[in-house]
Amino acid sequence: MRKENSRVVAARIIARWMEKGEFPDRQLADVKQDRGFITELVYGVVRRKLTLEYIEQKFVHRRPENLILAALHVGVYQLCFMDNVEEFAAINESVGVIKASRHRDAARAAGMVNAVLRNVQDEKEAILKNLERQDDDIRTSHPEPLVYRWRKQYGERDTRRLCEWNNIPPETIIRVETTKVTPSNFMKELELAGIDAKPHPFQCLETFITLPRGVPVFKVPGYDQGWFTVQDPATSASVELLDPMPGESILDACAAPGGKTAMIAGMMEGEGELVAMDVHDDRLETLRDTVKRTGWNFIEIVKGDAGRGFPASGKTFDAVLLDVPCMNTGVLRRRADARWRFTRDRIEMLKKTQWKILTAMSKSVKPGGRLVYSTCSLEQEENEELVSRWVRENKDWRLAKAKRLFPPKSGTDGAYAALLVRARD
Numbered sequence: 001m002r003k004e005n006s007r008v009v010a011a012r013i014i015a016r017w018m019e020k021g022e023f024p025d026r027q028l029a030d031v032k033q034d035r036g037f038i039t040e041l042v043y044g045v046v047r048r049k050l051t052l053e054y055i056e057q058k059f060v061h062r063r064p065e066n067l068i069l070a071a072l073h074v075g076v077y078q079l080c081f082m083d084n085v086e087e088f089a090a091i092n093e094s095v096g097v098i099k100a101s102r103h104r105d106a107a108r109a110a111g112m113v114n115a116v117l118r119n120v121q122d123e124k125e126a127i128l129k130n131l132e133r134q135d136d137d138i139r140t141s142h143p144e145p146l147v148y149r150w151r152k153q154y155g156e157r158d159t160r161r162l163c164e165w166n167n168i169p170p171e172t173i174i175r176v177e178t179t180k181v182t183p184s185n186f187m188k189e190l191e192l193a194g195i196d197a198k199p200h201p202f203q204c205l206e207t208f209i210t211l212p213r214g215v216p217v218f219k220v221p222g223y224d225q226g227w228f229t230v231q232d233p234a235t236s237a238s239v240e241l242l243d244p245m246p247g248e249s250i251l252d253a254c255a256a257p258g259g260k261t262a263m264i265a266g267m268m269e270g271e272g273e274l275v276a277m278d279v280h281d282d283r284l285e286t287l288r289d290t291v292k293r294t295g296w297n298f299i300e301i302v303k304g305d306a307g308r309g310f311p312a313s314g315k316t317f318d319a320v321l322l323d324v325p326c327m328n329t330g331v332l333r334r335r336a337d338a339r340w341r342f343t344r345d346r347i348e349m350l351k352k353t354q355w356k357i358l359t360a361m362s363k364s365v366k367p368g369g370r371l372v373y374s375t376c377s378l379e380q381e382e383n384e385e386l387v388s389r390w391v392r393e394n395k396d397w398r399l400a401k402a403k404r405l406f407p408p409k410s411g412t413d414g415a416y417a418a419l420l421v422r423a424r425d
C-alpha cells in the first residue's frame with residue numbers, strides 16, 4: 001500500500017514542471033520517501049503527456065489548472081500504464097491530490113477528477129484499443145514534428161521502434177573501471193552485497209553492467225573508490241574512436257559530468273597529459289566530483305568556452321574529444337522531458353554552436369593529430385551532415401571513420417561519433 005502523499009508529491013512536481021518548466025529530475029533530487037514510486041510516476045506522466053491528454057480530452061472539455069491537470073494525469077497514467085497499483089488507490093489518492101491542495105473550489109475540482117478517473121476505469125479496455133489505432137505521435141507520446149523528421153531519416157518501421165523504445169524506463173548501467181578492479185571480482189562483490197547485477201550485452205573494449213532497478217549507486221560496492229562510473233555503453237563509441245594511449249596529450253573539451261574523461265584516463269593508464277574542460281560552473285562541480293572519485297590525479301580541470309578555442313592559445317594536443325551540446329534525441333528514454341524541448345529553432349541554434357566549437361577547437365590539434373566529434377543526438381543535421389560539410393570546407397582534415405548507434409538496434413542509448421584526422425604539415 002502506498003503512502004497517500006506520494007501521489008501528492010508527484011502531482012506537485014508535475015504541476016511545477018508544466019507551470020515553470022522546472023526540470024523534473026532536479027525536483028526529484030529532494031524527494032527522500034517512496035522515491036522509486038514517485039520517480040516512476042513523474043517520469044511516466046512526463047513521457048506520456050500527449051497520450052494522457054488524448055485520453056482525457058473525451059471527458060474534459062476545457063483545460064483545467066495545472067495542479068488539477070497533474071492530478072488527472074497521475075490518475076490516468078496509473079490506470080492505463082502501471083500494472084502494480086490497485087485501481088481504487090490510484091483513483092482515491094489522485095482525487096486526494098486536490099483535497100490536499102488549497103484550491104478555492106476543491107470539492108468541485110475533486111468531484112471532476114473523480115468522475116473522469118471512474119470513466120477511464122470503466123472504459124479502459126476500449127481506450128487502450130483505440131489508442132493502438134492512433135498515429136505514433138499520439139500513441140507513443142512524441143511531438144509530431146519529431147516523428148515526421150525521424151520517418152524521413154529512418155523510415156516508418158524504425159521510427160515506430162524508436163518511439164516505443166523511448167517509453168521504456170531506462171536501466172542504470174555502470175562501466176567497470178578495469179584498472180582498479182577486475183570485472184569478475186566486481187561481480188563477486190556485488191553478489192556479496194546482495195545486488196543481482198547482469199553484464200550488459202553490448203560488445204566493446206569496456207565492461208558494462210546493468211544494475212537491478214531501485215539500487216542507489218552510492219550503495220554499490222566501490223562507489224567511493226571509483227571502481228565504476230554510471231555510464232551507458234553508447235558513451236564508449238566516441239572514446240574508442242579517439243583511442244587514447246598512455247603518454248599522449250589529450251583534451252576533453254566538453255567534459256562534464258566526466259564519464260568519458262574517466263574512461264580516457266583509464267585507457268591512458270594515468271600516463272601523459274589529460275585536460276578536461278567545461279564552460280559552466282555547476283557542470284564543473286560535477287566534473288570535479290567524478291575526477292576525484294576516479295582517483296586519477298594527472299587529470300587537469302580547466303574552465304573554458306570551446307567556442308572560443310582553448311584558453312592557453314597556441315597549445316596543441318595529440319587528440320581532442322568534442323562531446324558537444326546537442327538535441328539529446330538519442331537519450332529520450334533517460335531524459336523524460338527532453339522530447340518536449342524539441343523545436344526547429346533549437347536545432348538551428350545548436351548546429352551553429354557545434355560548428356563554432358568544431359572550428360575553434362580543431363586549432364588545438366597537432367598536425368597529424370585526431371579529433372573526435374560526438375553527440376547523443378539521432379539527427380543527421382547535427383551529425384553526418386554537419387561533419388561532412390565541415391570536412392568539405394576544411395581541406396587539411398579528413399573523415400577517417402564514423403559510428404552511429406540507433407537505440408532499438410544497438411540496445412544502448414543513441415550516439416554518433418566521427419574520427420577526424422588533421423593532415424601533417
Ligand SMILES: C[S@@+](CC[C@H](N)C(=O)[O-])C[C@H]1O[C@@H](n2cnc3c(N)ncnc32)[C@H](O)[C@@H]1O
Pocket residue numbers: 235253254255256257258259260261277278279280283304305306307323324325326357
Ligand atoms: C554532452 S555533455 C558532455 C558529457 C560528457 N562528455 C560525459 O561523458 O560525461 C556536453 C557538455 O558540454 C558543455 N558545454 C556546452 N557548451 C560548451 C562550451 N561552449 N565550451 C565548453 N563546454 C561546453 C556542457 O556544460 C556539458 O557539460
